[in-house]
Amino acid sequence: MKIVDVRVIVCSPGRNFVTLKIITDQGIYGVGDATLNGREKAVVSYLEDYVVDMLIGKDPQRIEDIWQYLYRGAYWRRGPIGVTALGAVDTALWDIKAKAANMPLYQLLGGRSRDKIMTYTHANGIDLGTTLDEVGKAIELGYQAVRVQSGVPGIASSYGVSKYGEKYEPANAELPTEDVWSTEKYLNYTPKLFAEVRKQYGEDIHLLHDVHHRLTPIEAARLSKELEPYHLFWLEDPVPAENQESLRLIRQHSTTPIAIGEVFNSIHDCRELIQDQLIDYIRTTIVHAGGITHLKRIADFASLYHVKTGFHGATDLSPICMAAALHFDYAIPNFGIQEHMEHSDLMESVFTRSYEFEKGFFTPGEAIGHGADIDEKEAKKYPYKRASLPVNRLEDGTLWNW
Ligand code: KDG
Ligand code: MG
DSSP states (O other), X not given: OOEEEEEEEEEOSSSOEEEEEXXXXXXXXXXXXXXXXXXXXXXHHHIIIIIHHHHTXXXXXXXXXXXXXXXXXXXXXXXXXXXXXXXXXXXXHHHHHHHHTTSBHHHHTTSOSSSOEEEEEEEEXXXXXXXXXXXXXXHHTTOSEEEEEEOOTTOSSOTTOOTTXXXXXXXXXXXXXXXXXXXXXXXXXXXXXXXXXXXXXXXXXXXXXXXXXXSOHXXXXXXXXXXXXXXXXXXXXXXXXXXXXHHHHHHHHOOOOEEEOTTOOSGGGTHHHHHTTOOSEEOOOTTTTTHHHHHHHHHHHHHTTTOEEEEOOOTTSOHHHHHHHHHHHHXXXXXXXXXXXXXXXXXXXXXXXXXXXXXXXEEOOSOSBTSOEEOHHHHHTSOOOOOBOOEEEETTSOEEOO
């Protein structure tokens, strides 16, 4: 089998997506998600200017060899741009392999380890009352796990909460908008928020919360400790994790489970976190961490240390990434939970997929390959529009983590 054509498809049905399509001489093709929110065109260039020509003529069945060729062969290792491109190639190649074997992808990964995949959704509200209502709506839809984000009194805009009353979509303007952040106000409010959620909805629902890298280690330790009575499923990205040691301090103070890694691209970004058991869930996902080939390495390594997966699944990851992630979640022994944010009808009009949702749980479907695809004709109707993620400043104007 030979690769005869490679296409990079960019579209913007409500938000930007980059999709890679690899076509073989045997009429089989595979697709992979290559979307990196706010930096989409950099990945397009990486693919079009370098990777596409390198793939033409190669045997798509040699997935590991192609992975090594693009990773070691680049000399410049790791980093979100190159690894996102690599993730898209790898996903498309696994799609091709599963189609050639006439199997759903999860079968190639060892068959299913569970009957259904637990997902969590987002409940976002501008204040306590609307947040509580949103949690109730998620429970009504059947979710057993809900990520709770709320506007904080005294802060004009808060992470995870749309200012416009729409579903949360962070890349909201051509150039970055600026948010103002107060750690003090956030730390004082958040335990009260979770006390109210538990009071209203009881102990059975799993609750999650995303700090989005905004605290220092000791502040994160305080929050984790103060949230202990509300038994969170996880506290996500409590600190930026370039310094993996930071997580040790949080661990020393609290038993709140920690999830981290949606911005990681490599096993080397989480090696200490995993082997020192400083986290409980690893959030690297297919598109940004080198595809199924590299994720398998991370998940197997994590399984040695009782660390489970909890893959990123925001709406800036396309249905193709979601499909591949669900096959992976279905097959591995140390699956924890999968994030799910509903794509809009417009986004879904451009992509097809075979995964199915029922009462808070997903199954990847039985279509061969990973079961997701892009309708190129529909995609053409929605050309690329530059959109940037916001930046964040403290009240005194200091640039802070977004
Ligand atoms: O592109 C950035 C988003 O994917 C991110 O802000 C979403 O933190 C996020 C999450 O946990 O879904
Ligand atoms: Mg997050």
